[in-house]
Amino acid sequence: MPLARSMTGLYKMRFITALPMKRTTILLLSAFAATLAADGGAEPADLVLTGGTILTMDDDRPEAEALAARGGRVTAIGGAREIRKHIGPGTRVIDLDGLTAVPGFIEGHGHFTGIGNAKLQLNLLNRRSWEEIVALVAKAVEGAEPGELIRGRGWHQDDWDEPPEFVVGGLPVHHGLSAVSPDNPVVLTHASGHMTFANQRAMEMSGITAETPDPRGGEIVRGPDGNPTGAFRQRAGGLLGPVTRLWRPDIGEMAKLASREALAKGVTTFQDAGSSIAAIGVLREMDNRGELPVRLWVMARDSNARLAESLGGLVRENRDGSFLTVGGIKKAMDGAMGTHGAWLLEPYADRPGHTGFNTTPVEDIEEAARLAVRHHLQLGVHAIGDRANRETLDLYERIWAETGIDGRERRWRIEHAQTIHPDDVPRFARLGVIASMQGVHATSDGPWVPNRLGAERARERAYVWRALLDSGAIIVNGTDAPVEDLDPVASFHASVTRDMGAGRLFSPEQRMTREEALRSYTRDAARAIFREEELGTLAPGKFADITVLSHNLLTVPDEVISEINVVYTIVNGKVRHEAERGR
Numbered sequence: 001m002p003l004a005r006s007m008t009g010l011y012k013m014r015f016i017t018a019l020p021m022k023r024t025t026i027l028l029l030s031a032f033a034a035t036l037a038a039d040g041g042a043e044p045a046d047l048v049l050t051g052g053t054i055l056t057m058d059d060d061r062p063e064a065e066a067l068a069a070r071g072g073r074v075t076a077i078g079g080a081r082e083i084r085k086h087i088g089p090g091t092r093v094i095d096l097d098g099l100t101a102v103p104g105f106i107e108g109h110g111h112f113t114g115i116g117n118a119k120l121q122l123n124l125l126n127r128r129s130w131e132e133i134v135a136l137v138a139k140a141v142e143g144a145e146p147g148e149l150i151r152g153r154g155w156h157q158d159d160w161d162e163p164p165e166f167v168v169g170g171l172p173v174h175h176g177l178s179a180v181s182p183d184n185p186v187v188l189t190h191a192s193g194h195m196t197f198a199n200q201r202a203m204e205m206s207g208i209t210a211e212t213p214d215p216r217g218g219e220i221v222r223g224p225d226g227n228p229t230g231a232f233r234q235r236a237g238g239l240l241g242p243v244t245r246l247w248r249p250d251i252g253e254m255a256k257l258a259s260r261e262a263l264a265k266g267v268t269t270f271q272d273a274g275s276s277i278a279a280i281g282v283l284r285e286m287d288n289r290g291e292l293p294v295r296l297w298v299m300a301r302d303s304n305a306r307l308a309e310s311l312g313g314l315v316r317e318n319r320d321g322s323f324l325t326v327g328g329i330k331k332a333m334d335g336a337m338g339t340h341g342a343w344l345l346e347p348y349a350d351r352p353g354h355t356g357f358n359t360t361p362v363e364d365i366e367e368a369a370r371l372a373v374r375h376h377l378q379l380g381v382h383a384i385g386d387r388a389n390r391e392t393l394d395l396y397e398r399i400w401a402e403t404g405i406d407g408r409e410r411r412w413r414i415e416h417a418q419t420i421h422p423d424d425v426p427r428f429a430r431l432g433v434i435a436s437m438q439g440v441h442a443t444s445d446g447p448w449v450p451n452r453l454g455a456e457r458a459r460e461r462a463y464v465w466r467a468l469l470d471s472g473a474i475i476v477n478g479t480d481a482p483v484e485d486l487d488p489v490a491s492f493h494a495s496v497t498r499d500m501g502a503g504r505l506f507s508p509e510q511r512m513t514r515e516e517a518l519r520s521y522t523r524d525a526a527r528a529i530f531r532e533e534e535l536g537t538l539a540p541g542k543f544a545d546i547t548v549l550s551h552n553l554l555t556v557p558d559e560v561i562s563e564i565n566v567v568y569t570i571v572n573g574k575v576r577h578e579a580e581r582g583r
């Protein structure tokens, strides 16, 4: 009893005499840890990184030289001499030898199984002409079974040096493609994922003719004779369902391909922007068997009816220590800018009278929002046009007014947030809405965005990172893979330079600083999924998710950023990817 009393007195005295409190606590804790280590009381680390630069993103200790991890968590961080004490006979010690470690990159918006799916299709990214794409399909037809579906993805009409021979509305016409593949249906997805191109056989099999009406939220592109040209904007792509449903790659196989890709790119946590209830079921089984090597945070994307019947169960299955979390619902307010599908406040500069599409009725999204409230989930609404962004912010505001909830506590998101009217910019911070933006989209879209919007509107509203950050909003970065390569370094480079190549800059005044860009891939990305207590910084107690890079991305010159390689990817204290170290 007297002992207990004197202990209490001792602690009280320490806290009172040595303010500020936070630093005192840390001093006491580190003194305690050092005592344990010196006594041999602390168990040795599983993994020690030493001799490098560790950018922790933790304000208490932004930079360190060495780090120790045990049981999947960081146990100590500091100078090489300090950390040496944690090395035991079983510890794996990695000499960083000048490399730079950062908190594991968090992809803020990608399509996990979509990455695997894209790897199983013809890769049409960055082709120089439509004719080159037709030739690729011709070659695939040679190796295909009769009648087998041929799929490709990644074409973009703005990539081509010259327009195709026959063009309607800037898009190719199917005849050349139909000629090389008369018997095999061909379906080629646009780079944005928001337009589909089909050959004659695919249209026949889907029963599409000149008489087929445009569905709501989509358009069948037609020639002067009224016949479909082969291009299907937005929701019209769904008319090809009878053919596209023949494509059923194994979800587990796609997830394995995606995992490998994520680890190679230094991504340790992946925010999946929409998986069906069925796909989530397969991912959950993989996680239960310990087959997911990266942490997955998933937004469920399905009909409201299916969401309503499944969400309760999915949320209950979220467990601590698992690598799969169902954390949100995904819906799409509009389409993409490249396909004139983004929903704008005023008409497109290069398509007068057209303001894009609202692809999911607002009332459907509102119903999903109520489901999100009920199940304590986040909501991520895809919004690219300024009208789509405004409608989404209005909807969020209505829900908070109706439920009396402080929206800032729910951290709902807008996915892409690409075009924002200046009046709407401050609403993100005010409503606590997280802007989930993809740095690399700005530089790959930059060359043609001014055509769509006109120079003035593009400058004022497109990819306004600086305006959002200055207004107090949080940005989570990403790539929208497989729309873009799942490469955090490329998106980081775009975020800090807005360099479209050949020295051409896209609204450079909207650039992020190096620090902000790294935060958007680590600390703020963790915050965007309520995981900031465990992920996004390197400090004792945090998960040992670490990406080791060839260079210090905060200090290398701009022109060296794109040369940065991922050397190690460490998830939960385990090295899951290791590149050759040719130094």
Ligand SMILES: [Zn+2]
Residues within 6 Å of the ligand: 109, 110, 111, 273, 480
């Ligand atoms: Zn997406």
